[in-house]
Amino acid sequence: MLKGLGCLEIMTAGPLLAGSRASIALRYTAGPKGLKKGGSLRITIPHGFTTPQVDEFYKEGFVTVGCPKEGVSLAPGVVSKIFCAYRAELGHSGAFGKNIFVRLEQGELLEGEIIEITYGDISYYGSESWGPRPPRVPELSGIFEFTAAVDCDGSKAGPVTGYYLLPDSPKLAVLPQRTRRLIALAESNTEEKERVRLKVIQVDRYLNPVQAEAGEFKVEFAGKQHTCHLENGVLELPPLGSSANYMTYQVSMKTRPRVSGSSNPVKKGNYMGQFNLYWGDIHAHSSFSDGLGTPEDLLAFARDTAGLDFSAVTDHDDIGPYLAESEWAETGKAVSSFNEPGQFVTFLAYEYRSELADMVVYYPSGEGKVMCGKSREWNSPEKLLPKLKSLGAMIIPHQHFGADWRGFDPEIYRVMEIYSQHGSAEYRGCPRQIPFLTRQLQKNSAGNQDATFQEILALGARLGVTAGSDSHSGRPGLSNWTRVTRTYNGGLTAVFAGNKTREEIWKAIYSRHCYATSGPRIYLEFSLNGFPMGSELKAAKRSLKAYCIGAGALARVEVIKNTRAVKIVENPLQECVFTMEDTPERDEDYYYVRVTQRDGEMAWSSPIWVGRA
Numbered sequence: 001m002l003k004g005l006g007c008l009e010i011m012t013a014g015p016l017l018a019g020s021r022a023s024i025a026l027r028y029t030a031g032p033k034g035l036k037k038g039g040s041l042r043i044t045i046p047h048g049f050t051t052p053q054v055d056e057f058y059k060e061g062f063v064t065v066g067c068p069k070e071g072v073s074l075a076p077g078v079v080s081k082i083f084c085a086y087r088a089e090l091g092h093s094g095a096f097g098k099n100i101f102v103r104l105e106q107g108e109l110l111e112g113e114i115i116e117i118t119y120g121d122i123s124y125y126g127s128e129s130w131g132p133r134p135p136r137v138p139e140l141s142g143i144f145e146f147t148a149a150v151d152c153d154g155s156k157a158g159p160v161t162g163y164y165l166l167p168d169s170p171k172l173a174v175l176p177q178r179t180r181r182l183i184a185l186a187e188s189n190t191e192e193k194e195r196v197r198l199k200v201i202q203v204d205r206y207l208n209p210v211q212a213e214a215g216e217f218k219v220e221f222a223g224k225q226h227t228c229h230l231e232n233g234v235l236e237l238p239p240l241g242s243s244a245n246y247m248t249y250q251v252s253m254k255t256r257p258r259v260s261g262s263s264n265p266v267k268k269g270n271y272m273g274q275f276n277l278y279w280g281d282i283h284a285h286s287s288f289s290d291g292l293g294t295p296e297d298l299l300a301f302a303r304d305t306a307g308l309d310f311s312a313v314t315d316h317d318d319i320g321p322y323l324a325e326s327e328w329a330e331t332g333k334a335v336s337s338f339n340e341p342g343q344f345v346t347f348l349a350y351e352y353r354s355e356l357a358d359m360v361v362y363y364p365s366g367e368g369k370v371m372c373g374k375s376r377e378w379n380s381p382e383k384l385l386p387k388l389k390s391l392g393a394m395i396i397p398h399q400h401f402g403a404d405w406r407g408f409d410p411e412i413y414r415v416m417e418i419y420s421q422h423g424s425a426e427y428r429g430c431p432r433q434i435p436f437l438t439r440q441l442q443k444n445s446a447g448n449q450d451a452t453f454q455e456i457l458a459l460g461a462r463l464g465v466t467a468g469s470d471s472h473s474g475r476p477g478l479s480n481w482t483r484v485t486r487t488y489n490g491g492l493t494a495v496f497a498g499n500k501t502r503e504e505i506w507k508a509i510y511s512r513h514c515y516a517t518s519g520p521r522i523y524l525e526f527s528l529n530g531f532p533m534g535s536e537l538k539a540a541k542r543s544l545k546a547y548c549i550g551a552g553a554l555a556r557v558e559v560i561k562n563t564r565a566v567k568i569v570e571n572p573l574q575e576c577v578f579t580m581e582d583t584p585e586r587d588e589d590y591y592y593v594r595v596t597q598r599d600g601e602m603a604w605s606s607p608i609w610v611g612r613a
Contacts (some may be wrong), residue, residue, distance in 0.1 A: 004030035005166050006111075008148040015173035018206055023120035024172070026146065028102075035109035038154025044097040044147040047484045051098050052078050055122045057069035061135050062123040065102050067114065071109035074102065074115065078296050087121055096290060096483055097147075103537075140473055140481045141176040141208040142292060145169050152270050154252050176208035183478075184235075184251045185307045188277035188494075189270045190524055195388055196282035197268060198249060199307045200230060202259075207480050207489075209305050221247050227254065238267050246523070246575065251547025265549035265574070268308060269557040271525055272532065274495035274514070278505060279520030279521055280310035282347060282358060282493060283398065283420060286470075288327040289315035289351075293474035295334035305343045310345035310505050314360050315323065317352045317372040327369050336366040340375040341501040354379055357404035360396045360417075361388065363508050368393065381407025388412055388437060394510060396466060399425035400434060408461060415509060416561040418453050418516050418604055419467035421479055421487035426594075427563070427605065428578030430490055432518070438573030454563050456605065457502050464512030464606030467491025473528040489519040494603075496532065512606040520551035522603040526593045533592070539563040540613040544580040546593050548572075551596045561591050570574075583587045 010026040028041055034039070045052050050061040054076045065076045079099045102115060109115070138144065148170070156162025176199050183201040185349035189198055198425050200217065202358040219226045219235060222244065228235045235262035240247050246267045249469060252260035286298050287290030293301075295313045302311035313331050317323050332348055338347040349362040354373030385407055388395065397403030397416045418425055423434040430452075450456055456463060467596045469490025471479035479490040494515050495508035508514055512527025512534025515524050525547040526533045548557050557576045559567040559599075567580050582591075586610045595603040 003167070004032035004162055005150045006033075006035070007168065007171055008041075008146065008171040009165060009407055010172055011174075015175050016137045017251070018174050018176055018204065019136065019139045019209055020137045022137055023122060023134040023409050024291070025120060026119065026170075026479070027118040028115040028117070029149070030109040030111055030113050032111050033152045034111060035104050035115075035150070037104055037106065038102050039107060039152050040103040040154070041115065042151075043100045043102075043117065043148045044145075045100060045148065046097040046138070046144040048095070048140055048144070050120065050135035050483075051080060051238075052100050052119055052135075054078055057121070057505055058219075058487065060120070060132050062121050062124075062132065063083060063100055063120045066116045067101065067107075067109070069107065069109070069113050071107045072109065072116060075103045075105050076117075091349070097247050100486060102190060139206040139208075139486065140279065141174050141204075141206075142473070143171050143173055143432055146585050162505040164609065169490055176210045177204040177206070177257055179210045179213065179253075179256075179260060180205040182205075182251050182253075184249055185432055185521070186263055186266045186281070188264065188521065189223060190266050192242055192268055193239050195239055196247075196249075198235040198237055198263060200233055200235060200261075201305065201478070203478075205522060207479065209308070209476065213253070218252045218257070220250040235409035240266070244268065248549075248551075248574070262552065264551050265523045267549060271496050271612070272527075274498055275372060275508075276499070277311035277523065278495050278497055278500055280308050280312075280345075280493050280505070281306070281468045281471070281476075281479075281490060282310065282312040282349065282362070282396075282466070283314050283351075283417065284311070284471040284474070284476035285351075285478075286313055286331075287476060288313075288331065289319040289324060289475055291315070291472040292483060295331045296338075296474060298474045299338040299346060300336060301474060301478075302476040303338065304389060308344075308477045309500055310347070311476050312347040312349045312362065313373075314349045314351050316351045316353055316371055318374045319367060322372050322374075323350060323370050325370075339366070339502060339511065342499065345500060345502050347502065347506070351398065352363040352378075352384070354404060358398040358400055358404050360398055362394045362396065364394075364446050364502070365390050375603045385409050385412060394506075398470065400470065403451075405450065405456070405459070410462060413461065413462040413463060415466050415512060415514065415559050415606070416453065417466040417468060419472040419602075421482070422470060423488055424518070425452050426601070427452045431596075431600065431602070453604075458563070462512075462516055462536065462590075463605050464509075464609075464610055465491040465516040466509065466514060467516035467518065468493060491519055492521065494521070515605045517603040518601045520597070520601045520603075522551050522595055522597070522599055522601070523547075523549040524593065524603050524605055526605040526608070528608045528610060531608060533608060536609045536611075538611040539613045540584065541583040542584075542610055544582060544591060546576070548576045548582075548593070548595050550574045550576075550595070550597050550604075551601070555596045555598045556598075558594045559591060560594055562586065562589055565594075584610070587612055
C-alpha cells in the first residue's frame, strides 16, 4: 500500500439512525503525492444508502464536488457496480457499493489542498417540501466504510483497478432505532424440575438488535403472569412441572407493554429418550468474501446475540477472485477459538463456486483446504470429490444459483439447503420460491437443471434438509438483509443430537437427523416404524408418527409422499400429534413432513426412505 496518498474525512456529524435520511459531506485532503491533471479519487458509497447520481439535481442522491483552489476543474461520475476489487494480494473485492469518481480535469492539487464532496446535495431547492430529500441511510445498523482510493497521476498503476487504497477510509456508524419487539429464546428441551432460562433479544423495526434495556419484564405462561428482572439479557423462570408437556412464554416490557414477543416452544423431555434439539445457522459470509465484519464478529453474533447452538463461516472461494491463504488461516483460528463443547459449536467451511454450482464445503474438524471452483485444478466433480472424500468433508448444495449434480456421491452429499433468506427450493411454484430457480441467471447447464428438493429426490438422491441465512451482513441466525438489499428472514437448521459437540452435531447432520425452518424455532419430530427422520429401511406396513409444536399458531401439517400430500391436518392450533398407516406405492417411497404456520413460516423434516420388504 503506497504512502502519501492523502486522506478522506466524513464531515457530517454522526452516528445516524437506521432508515433515516441525511446528506453526507466528505473532504479529501491531498497527501505528499498530490493529485495531478488526469488523476482521480474514488469513493465507495456502501450498499443500503441511496444510489449516488450526478445528472439530476432534483432527484435523491445528487452528488456535487468542488475545490477552493483557483484553476482546478473537477468532473464527477458514478459507476454503479456491486463489486470494485482493489487488493489482488488479499484476493477479495473489499469495496462494495456504488462508486463516485472525481476526476481532476484542469489544474493540480498539492499536499494539504482539498476537494469537497457533497453526497445528497439538496441546496438547489433548499428546504422546500417539493424538493429532493436527503439520501436514505441503510435500514441495517452497523459500521459502514466509505472506502476511498486514488489514482494520483492518471496512470492507473494501482493493483487490479488502477487505484491505490487509502490507508484509512472513514467509517460511519448507523445505529438501530428504538426497541420495537422482543424475540425470546429458550432451549427446546427441558426437564420437569429444571428452571427455564429465557434469552430476550430486543430488536427495532428492521430486526436490528438493540442493546438490552435491563429492568422489569412481564412473562405470561400457564394462565399466569409473572414479573421478572432481566439480568444480562436473560430471564429466569420456574420449571415446567408435571402438568405441562410443553410451554411457550409471552414476554413484554413492563414500562412499554406493547413491546412484546413470544418464545419458541419448550418441550419437557428429549426425543427418543436420548436426543436434544439444537439450533444453528451454518451459512454466513464475512468481509473475507462479500460480507460484513470479521469471522470473529460473525461467530460472536451467532453465539451471543442470536443465541445459536452452532454456526459456521462460509466465505466464497472466488469473490475477487479468490479466498487468500492468510484469510483462510485466520478463519480457521476463529473457528477453533469459538468452538466450546457443551456451549457453542463451530464448523470450518467455505462456499465452492464453479461456473455451474454454488455448494458449501464443510470439514468435520478444524482442519481443511480451500479448493477454488474457478481453478483448473478443482473445476469439476472428478477432480474435487476424491480430495473431499479423503478429508472426510461434506457438501451442502446451496440452491440460490443451483448445484452441479454430476458425480453425485452419497458419502459426501447428505443434505441440501432447502431454504435461505433468498427463499425456498422445495418445489417449483412453492411459497417464497427462490426467483432464480426458474431462470438460473448465473448458472445454466445440464448439471443443475434439477434445482428443487423434490426434483432432486425424484432422481433418486437421498438428501435430508438444512436451512440457513446466507447472511452477508455478519448476522447468522438473525438476518433479513444481504449486503445489498433486504430479504426474507434467514432460515435455521435443527438437529437432534446426543450432546452439543462438533462430533455429535456433525453426526446428526450426516445421518440426516435434522430439519429446516424458515426462521422460527418450530419443534418437529417425525418417525416411521420407530425410525427417525433421515432413516432408510424396508417395510411393507408403515406406521408414521408426527409431533409438532409451532412457534405460533399452526395452519396445517402435511405428510408428503413422493411429491404429493397424503395426509393433511388443518388448523391444529399450536400442538399437533398424529399417526398414519400406509403401504408401498413404489419399489422405494420417501416421506417427509411439511409444517406451515398461520403467519406463513414453515418447517420441513428430512425424509425417510422405505423400500418394499
